[in-house]
Amino acid sequence: MARIITWLGQTGQRAQVGGAVARWFAQRHRRVLVVTHCPNPALDRELGAVLTPEPQEVAPGIKAVQLQAIVLLEQLWEELKALEARYVKSPFFRDVYGQELSVFPGLDSLLTLNALRGYRQNDQYDVILYDGASDRETLCMMGVPTLADWYYQRFTQVLAASEFSRNVSPFVSPLFGAMFTNSWDNPNPEQPKQLLENLFRQGQALVNDPQALCAYLVTSDQDTEVHLARWWWGSAQQVNVRVQGVLLTEGEPATLGDRFAPLPVGTVENLLDFDQMTPVPPPLALDLEAKQIQLFLPGFSKSQVKLTQYGPGLTIEAGDQRRNITLPSQWQGQSITGARFHEPYLTITF
């Protein structure tokens, strides 16, 4: 399956790097797909083609596609209708046309994630270079599998324990019966549950494996930009995305000092070796013996990192994001005895 590489940085700079890296891989006979959003004139110019919603060859070994949310939605709607027609006794989705649906906030992220999953499983590409609409959207999207899993587990747990659930359960079977065809005479509520849980697990496995998915920071050597790039570096850790290096579009790597250590720093003229995985600290490391959790959170100051222990787990707040950690069973119910943020590490002791 194809590797996914993404960029965190400003649009024009990302386009410049994306084009150069696509050529780097093509020279090494890797089949490259550049995936971006509409509109992205900077990337169109960089690749010398007006990108379309279907992958097109823009150079030998390099294809590119410009995802259009409404086109993706239409395709997905047809798949949903087919599923509905198969399982539901009297389908009603069939009366709504894919061509009349619009994209609401957040839906484009889910559609993009689904499209990337499809391109990755398709055996036509070795590398997918993803140029997102914004850093915020890219990271939010990569966090979806973990987040959706958490919401699902947490609310299932709360609902199952509630009086509401006991009151509602007598109606669930007849409801299912009314919805599904005879082939689902004994509706098995486990089936959609398993389907969902598998989806979450697959998504998480992808994000958690730096061989499958990683990011590079793209920045100039200007102070505001360096500051912002470090913020996105830390934010990436919050959704388990490994940052593997820095690419400067302006300035000399030497002038940055150790602000990005231990990441290698390259330039557009002098690219990094993208086949080489940089040994970076994992976003989260658990030491069962020392009863410690260590989080790698570069780019934040002490006041920007907050820790709360509520319900069945731990919540780490940093970079306008939250990360929920489910504790190992032997630690559950135990209190934190110490927490220390010494950039780039947050160390929590039980």
Next chain:
Amino acid sequence: MARIITWLGQTGQRAQVGGAVARWFAQRHRRVLVVTHCPNPALDRELGAVLTPEPQEVAPGIKAVQLQAIVLLEQLWEELKALEARYVKSPFFRDVYGQELSVFPGLDSLLTLNALRGYRQNDQYDVILYDGASDRETLCMMGVPTLADWYYQRFTQVLAASEFSRNVSPFVSPLFGAMFTNSWDNPNPEQPKQLLENLFRQGQALVNDPQALCAYLVTSDQDTEVHLARWWWGSAQQVNVRVQGVLLTEGEPATLGDRFAPLPVGTVENLLDFDQMTPVPPPLALDLEAKQIQLFLPGFSKSQVKLTQYGPGLTIEAGDQRRNITLPSQWQGQSITGARFHEPYLTITF
């Protein structure tokens, strides 16, 4: 209630314009609130302060706030819990803490919209200058009230006509009964419906009134940027947002020719008069006598505009967005006799 003004353009450029316009209004003794997202170091620098999730005074007459999605979510969750406790017999939201919730894609747009609504109704400000996370997110967010209304109406209609609905309706009353307290002994399904419809209507009224909400394009005179600015101009029409002018951060207005006509073009040094409303064509005009619909869609080429007549209305596709138009009752069921796109107008005849 406060006027909302927003910018479509790149982050750094938007920050520069936002600061200058805030000072313009403050000089005229208007109480200004600058609303932005986290992180936005360019705006922090422009306003000379590190912005926080609570409004703070950054200059005489100018307050500024940096919305943090997780902070907004926590506040909203407390409100939701209070509502639940009031109406639901055995609340279960109370067992989930606001501090453990994370923001999923799309939720931040809804939270921002809700925050803007609050600041607008609050009598402390005359003008709200909104600097969004990206143009894409800003427009997607402004489209929410219309879109949510459409989805709600369309799916209510399809569901009401379905066999599913007939099968499910016997369970609705006991379900409501199981959920709500005795004060809602005879659960009135109209109540949440009205609440929702009112919310949609209020949101649409805000977006459709250029005195209440308008946008300015921010760009340099570089060709790629002008091209992009024109794309966002057209995209704004698709969600009914009136663009009132252009602000150049680099270059001379004269060099742009009539690419933005009839919009006035200013510069950061020579700002426009923001109290003056520019007479711009409405995004959609209906001529009942001529049986014509005219849409104002600048910035697109003919191949980027698509029209489909499905179900009970019309769908206009342009700028990776769809706009659904409900036809006047006397036209429903009639076919289109002509459609012509001659930039900037799409004219449809029945």
